[in-house]
Every structure is written in C-alpha cells, then in structure tokens.
Amino acid sequence: MNYYHLAVLVHRQAARYGKRTALKYRNSVEKKWKNISWKVFSKTVQKTAWAMAELGVKEEDRIGIYSQNMAQYLFTEFGSYANRASNVPIYATSSPSQVEYIVNDAQIKLLFVGEQFQYNNAFKVQQDSSVLKKIIVFDNTVKFHPEDKTSIYYDNFIATGENSDAEVLVNVRTKSRQETDIACIIYTSGTTGEPKGVVLPHSCFLELFRIHDIRLPMVTNKDLSMNFLPLAHIFEKAWSYYCIHKGVTIAMNQDAKEIQKSIKQVHPTLMCSVPRFWEKVYAGVSEKINSSKGFMKWLYTDAIRAGKRYNLDYKNNGIKISTGTKIKFHIYNNTVFRVLKMVVGIERGNLFPCAGAPISDAICEFLLSVNIPIIVGYGLTETSATVSFYPPKGFIIGSVGTIMPGVEVKLGEGDEILVKGKTVLREYYNKPEETAKSFTEDGFFRTGDAGRFENGVLYMTERIKDLYKTSNGKYIAPQAIETRVGEDKYIDMIVAIADERKFVSALIVPDYKAVKEYADENSIPYKEEEDLLTNKDFLRMLDSRIELLQAHFAPYEKIKKYTLLPEPLTMEKGELTNTLKVKRKFVADKYKDIIDKMYQE
Template sequence: MIYYHYAELIQRQAEKYGSRTALKYRDNVSGKWLKISWREFADKVMLTAEAMAEFGIEVQENIGVYSQNMPQCLYTDFGAYTNRIVSVPMYATNSPAQIEYIINDANIRTLFVGEQLQYNNAFKVQKESAILKRIIIFDSSVKLNPEDKTSVYFDDFLRFGDNTHAASAVKIRMNGATPEDLATIIYTSGTTGESKGVMLHHSNYLEAMRIHDIRLPMVTDKDTSMCFLPLTHIFEKAWVYYCLHKGVKVAINLDPKMIQKTLVEVRPTLMCNVPRFWEKVYVGVHEKINSSSPFMKKIFLDAIETGRLYNLEYKNKGLKAPCGLSTKFAFYDKTVFTLLKKVLGIDRGRFFPVAGAPLSDEVNEFLQSVNIPIRYGYGLSETTATVCFYPEEGFIFGSIGTIMPDIQVKIDEANNEILVKGKTVTSGYYNKPEENAKSFTEDGFFRTGDAGRLEGNVLFFTERIKDLYKTSNGKYVAPQAIEMLMSSDKYIEQIAVIGDQRKFVSALIVPVYSLLEQYAEQKGIRYENREDLMSNKDIIRLIESRIEEHQKNLASYERIKRFTLLSQPFTMEGRELTDTLKLRRPVVAKKYAEQIEAMYQE
C-alpha cells in the first residue's frame, strides 16, 4: 500500500478514480444531494492552494478554519497541505473569546469561516485584533458588515490563484513537502483549564493510516461514510482522512440537527460517532418496546435475547452456534433487526467506530445484540485519535479495546495513568514548553491524564485522573463511571456527579423534560411551569427510583445520596459543556454552587 503525503493525496486519488464520486453533500435549498467527483475535488484543492500562495500565506504558517462541516473545509485543509501550510480547526460553536485565544496563540493572519454566525464572531474579533488580517467566507449568502473592507468570499478567493506564478509556487512547495512538516494544530476543549494546541505532523497521520490498514482490511473504496461529528474533532478528522486514503465516498452532513434525515437518505456503510448518539438509539428503541402490545413486546425482547446469545455467547467467542439458535437469529436479523436499522438509516452499516467518551456495557451489549456493528475504542487528539478499539471478534466488555499495532502502552505504577508511545503521538503542545515537560515521561511516553489497567494487549479505562473525587471520608470516587451508569436511563438527559471533599456523593440532573411532562400527564400531576414540575415530590420519587435501579451494584460510598433536578440543560453556550460535549466540572461547580451547597445541608 502506498501512503501519499497529504500534499499530493487528493491529486493521486483523482488520477486513480477520476469521475467517481469523492464527496457528496445535501443542498440546503433543493434538498438534493450534490456530488463532487475526485477530479473536481482535486481541482478545487489545487485552486485553493494556488490562491493561498498568491495571498502570501507562507510555508508552515498557521491558518484557521472556523466552520461547520462543509466540502470547503476539506478543500482548505488539503489546499493548505499542498502548500505545506498548517491548518488550525475551530469548532463552529466557538465563542468570539475562544477563537480570539486561538488566533492569538497560533498567530493566525488568515481565517476561513463557514456561515453568518462564524463570520459575525470572526469580524468582531478582527476589529480588535492586531494579528487577524483577513477573513475568507465559505457561504456566499453571508452578509458582510458595512465596515468590512477586507473579507473575501471563497469562490472569489479561488480566482486569485488562477495564474502561472501561483501554480509554479505551489508546485515548488509541493515538491518540498516532508513527513516532518506540521500539518494541524488541534486545540483541546479545556475541561479543567486553558485550551492547548496539539501539534500533529504529517508523519503522525501517515502512521495512523498505516496501522489502521492493518486493523481494518474490510474498509474499501466501495464504502460510503457519513461525516457527522465536527471536522474539528480529531476522531472525525482522522477518520475522514483515512476514508479519503482508502477511496471511500464521504457524505458530509452540513447540519447536525439533520442527521436523522440524512442518515436515511444516504444509508452509509461507515460512520464514526460518540456514545451519546447510540445511547439515544438505545433509549428510543426501549421506548418503542415498552409502548408496544404485550405480544410485540415479547417478540422484541426475544429477538434481543436471541441476538445476545448468538453474537456474544458464540460468535464473539469464536464458537459455532447451535443450528436452532442460528436459524432463529437469521430470522430476527432479516426481520426485526433489519427493520430497526432501516428506520435509523444504518441498514447497510458494516462498521461504526465509537469513541470520545465512556460507553456503558448495557448500551454496548444491546447494540451488539441487535447486530449494529459498532467498534468501541479510545484515543486522544494527542495520539492522532486511535490508541485501541474492539476487534471484530473476541472483544471484552468493560474494556476499551485491543491496542493498535506498533503503539506502546503501559500503566504508571504511581497513579495507574495510561502512558502511550508511538509514531502517532504528538510532538507536543504549541507554545507550551512547560506543559510539554509535564506531559512526557523521561523515556518518551505521553501522559494521557486517564487512569486504566492493562491485561495483555487489552486496555481498560477507569477515569480521568483530574476528575477523580476524594470524599471527606477518604474514599476515591470516579464520577464518569457513575454518570455512565445513568446515561442509558430514558428519563436522564445529563448528569453531573458531585463529591470532591464532601461527605457523600450527590448529583445535578437534567431530565428529559418531554418524558417527565408525559409522566405528569399520565399520573395527573399538576404544575405551572418547568421549575414547578422539577420540584414535584412524585417526579423526585420517580427519578430517585431510577437512580437506585442503576446504582444497586455500586459500593455504598459511590452511591448518589441526594440530587437536584435542573430546569435548564447544560450547554456549550452556558460553558458547562466543551465543544466535544464533555462536562466542564469547575464551571458546573461554580455556576450551581448554591444548589450543591443545599444538598449538603443537614
């Protein structure tokens, strides 16, 4: 297998595939899916590269990409790589303050933006910035601020490079590209402190391609992958790059809220996603089961149990299932399971990587039982995504998978921290020498900040070390593990476990408001507003019973003793969540200090 530097990957694939579809996206006006061939893709990348050179963007200069998923994001990334320029992605949901921090830290003079919101935020920053000089806008319908004299629409930007001088400059740069060139700086979401820029070189990505080829021989150029997670997220970015390396067709979901519709329209064979997506599938299916007639409920439950026995007790263990079980499973697979997957738009699915947060065994077991081919794993921005993931067979529940080829993992004896070493590991954080000194061991292993254990080549995750709580009784509590237990409950949308230096564990809970309203209607519970409903004794008893059911196997000191129902959810805008939907525990503790203190009053 040839591993092309990203400076030439798209051009080489265009030579191989020509008019075949490389990318597709749903037009917001017509609702039709528009196709982009490999040749068209390569042409746009080259025009972007030439325009960058003509604009005076230097070799290894940092540019910013502040946009939701769009084809232009990929034109910009690969146009940059063709020029040996560094791409710095930013979440479309980032606030002006967040992008200002990245622009200042990475010294970004040129920023590519998506739609009106991103443009408005960027221009606000540019007006006060001594660094940001120009904004280039993907969406041609964006209305410019009357004061704006420097911004350019992307289509107009491309015309700047349509000359022989620019083409010659790009060719020279392209020929000088090396694996050691810096490719991207991906800023961490900063759950506990200041965001840090993870430096990833082309050598990191090239190694990631190589080791994924070893583990994923089933991925071919006949596959279609749905690009749903933000391309700012290393999981989606590295996965899409891998798909392009394999010649996979990539369908770009422009609007996260449209995913249920676009999945049914595209019916992808591949899609990487986070556990929360699958938790909602789990809750939705069980809602459907519970509202069915007794006969249909019996059928559904029998199908799930049959799938569990076949897939987990036999297939996963490399055993041949009894003839009767195989026949029964085949029947359910072609009827109940296929119908379920068709409704979701994943009936053609062959491989669905899942990572980014802990996935409960309960949800995992259900998905495996109904024959949804998820492959749970673990990785970080600092490791170019994947450190480990489930093998097709022989995976172990409770683990986060089998370690990737040529990746070294060991456990720090002092605090059980997971340490990683390999060619996919970052060279360090941008402009953060002190952080770099703390982040690597003397023998070159990266400190992940996660606790775990190793059994042979299988890795188990315990908890984010910074998240570990120590109660006033001296007991250590892992809040993520408790939160994961609650995540599969249909009434619980979000939960923040509290307990650091406290006498017992408590929780702030954001319920699924619509289901609580339905419950109130069924039980004849009267209320005036959401706050009134959240304080109703019957509603509190309901949630209490749900919590008790999920934590019955926990140690007494780990159990939630008190909780508060919140009338408003945790959000990115409210700063309780990062752009990757992780809890910012210090923000939650500060914002809800009054409610937390109330739970500990005698």
C-alpha cells in the same frame, strides 16, 4: 498506496477514481444531496492552493478554519498542505474570546469561516487583532459588515490563483513537503485550563493510515461514511482522512441539528460518533419496546435475546453456532433488527466506531445484540485519535479493546495510561514546559487517564484529573456514575458532585419528553414542565430507578441526593466544552448555592 505527506493524497485518489463520488453535501437551497467527484475534489484543492500562494501564504504559515463541516473545509485543508502550510481548526461554536486566543497563539493571518455566526465573531476578532489580516467566507449568503474592506467569498477567492506563477510555486512547495512538517495544530477544549495546541505532523496521519489498514480490512472504497462530528475534533478529522485514504465516499453533514435527518437520507455504512448519539438511539428503541404489549413485546425481547446469544455468546467467543440459532438469528436480523435500524437510517451499517467518552455496558450490549456494528475505542487528540479499539472477535464489553499495532501502552504511577508511538503528538505549540511535563523520561506520553490491562485488553477506569476525593478520603470516579445512571430514560444529563464533600450528590437534567409521558400515563396534573420537578410521585419513582442503577456501586460511590435542573447544560452558557464534555469546575461554581443546599443537615 504510498505517499509521504497529505498534500498529494486527494490527487492520487482522483487519478485512481476519476468521476466516482468523493463527497456528498446537502444543497442549501434545494435541500437535496449533491455529489462531488474525485476529479472535481482534486481540481478544487488545486485552485485553493494556487489562490493561497497568490495571496501570499508562505511555507509554515498557520491557516485557520472556523466553520461547520463543509466540502470547502476539506478543500482548504488540503490546499494548505500543498503550500507546505499547516491548518488550525476552530470549533464552529467557539466564542470570539476562544477564537481570539487561538488566532493570537497560532499567529493566524488568514482565517476561513463558514456561516454568518462565524463571520461575525471572526470580524469582531479581526477589528482588535494585530495578527489576523484576512477572512475568507465559505457561505455566499453571508452579509459583510459595512466597515469590512478585506474579506472575500471563497468562490471569488479560488478564482484569483489561476495563473502559471502560482501553479509553479505550489508545485515546488508540494514536492519539498516532508513527513516531519506540521499538518495541523488542534487546540484542546481546555476543561482544566487554557487550551493547548496539539502539534501533529504528517507522519502521525501516515502512521494512522498504516495501522488502521491492518485493523480495518473491512473498510473499502464501496463504503459511504457520514461526516457527523465536527472536523475540528480529532476523531472526525482522523477518520475523514482515513476514508479519503481508502477511497470511501464522505457525506458532509453541515448542521449538527440535522444529523438524524441526514442519516435517514444517506443511509451510511460507516460513521464515527460519541456515546451520546447511541444513548439517544438506545432510549428511542427501548421506549418502543417498553410501550409494546403482548406478542410484539415478546417478539422484541426474544429477538434481542437471540441476537445476544448469536453475536456475543457464540460468535464473539469463537464458539460454533448451531443451525437452529443461525436460522433464528437470520430471521430476526432480516425482520425485527432491520426495521429497528431502518428507523435510524443505519440498516446498511458496516462499522460504527465510538469513542470520546465512556459508553454504558448495557447500551453497548444492546446495540451489538440487535446487530448494530458498533466498535468501542479509546484515544486522545494527542495520539491522533486511536490508541485501541474492539477487535472483530474476542472483544470484551466494558473495555476499550486491544492496542493498535505500532503503539506501545503501559501503566504508570496511579495506573496512568502511558502511550508511545508515531501517532503521538510532537509537542504542545508554544508550551515547552507543558510538553516536558507531558512525557516520561523514556518518552511515553502521559494521557491523564487511569486504566488497567488484563490479558492484552485495555480498560479505562477514570480520568485522573476528574477524580473526586470526598471529605472522608474516598476517591470517586464521576464518569462511571454518570455513565451508569445516565442510562435511565428519564435522565437527559447528569453531573456527579463529590469533591471535598461528605457524600456523592448530582445535578440532573430530566428528559422532559419522557417525564411528561410518565405524568400523562399516571394522571399527574401539571401546568408547566417544571411543575413535575417537585412532584412527589415522579420523584419517588425516579429515586427508585436511580437506586436500582447504582446497585453494583460501593455505598460511598452512590448518589445520596440530587437536584433536578430546569434547563440543560450548554456550550453557549459555558457549561460544556466544544466536544460536549462538562466543565466541572465551572458547573460547580455556577451551581454552588444549589449544591451547598444538598449538603445542609
């Protein structure tokens, strides 16, 4: 399908698919999944676009969206494209100060919000803002502030634009759209400084469609994708747009806490995710296997061994598979593997892209062995997500796959991964100096990630800005340590510490469910969960497990001491970004006294 901008994408698909289901959402009252057809999707986008024009939205305006994943989110995005405006997504968990920064930097006059939390924060920002003029609220149950005289519910808003003048104006704007127009400005999380607005024109997404069509022929209009990550995240946004381009049905998961329930209800064939999700799946399945005894434990172990042999040793390497191996695999695939996947709700899986952070080799190997079709990739907001991912065959676990067609990658100083192509950002909004620093003289974008190339396969080794240098002059990659040690079922979260220190230490949040099970099984008495953090028997066991997990690290890379934290790191406390990445400097400053104590002689 050919088009030169996103404004007509939904309407073209509506003409093709009509009454077929485009979107699914869970009704907040009945808690049942409802369908939205392509025809209704298209019509609602039109109404949204008309209402924007009637309200006075101009070409090149920035439309803010501060919401959870909802159908209205997509209606608003594509309505803004029809008006030749651009959208600026804001994470639903963002604080008033974060919203204020983006509103002021992008000069957002019109802001769409999801639920009460977002409305309250947005109204607080509006009261002190000379920029933000109007708030549109998706959720009709939101209670407006008594002093709020300008906000309006989305359902009432879209009814205001149904007139011929607005329709004509939108049609004119849509026809004048160009692929060089800005589609969206996505603000980075700001782990090392203030957020930067990544400017992505329509051409980035059109190229994204083209190159993914080449690499993903298995994705069709018969697929159903679970909308899991926030639409403010480039991975989910780019993936959702691609699904619309392919005619895939998208199930909108509004509440992140409900994702496990949503997956079991919807049974998606597609879902993009981050490693954290699969770490939880791995931990749950591993616990089930480890708690089994006798024949069942042998059965699980043999099934995983057979799956690895079939999928990784033979199929992936293009080696002919014997009849006996095929039969054994298919028996396990339709029994043991199917049951394991049904527990999660992914037994219909076709493709599960995974990126955003390193994933453990052991977890990746396990998932592929039990025939969960995960594909690992690498990308950034600045590259419209995908730079590389696993090919169907010949992928190497531990890598981030092969480079996308049309994308150029080379290594620069310090083995920094440099990227060039039509999916790369145009600029950082309002930051010409940052933009200039981010590109090489020959036009390659500096990713800030270090990597290596081997036979056309890309490996990401570390985030350059995250590299620690010990007081002994040794460089440490904390992510590699965290990914490996974080595999342990007794560890929920881990942050490695080493910068300008004598050795590597760590802050660890234990998985209390697993810890309590261990205590009960070993008759360790405790009144409160926190009592277990100082229990010598538990600590002795955890010491040995951490040491074993670090077996392949050099001595200077190993964690020598660690402290168990009683509570997890959260976004609300400022310790994590909206994409759940650790704010290392913030954490190091906040827990400085605890960290210093680990280095006392």
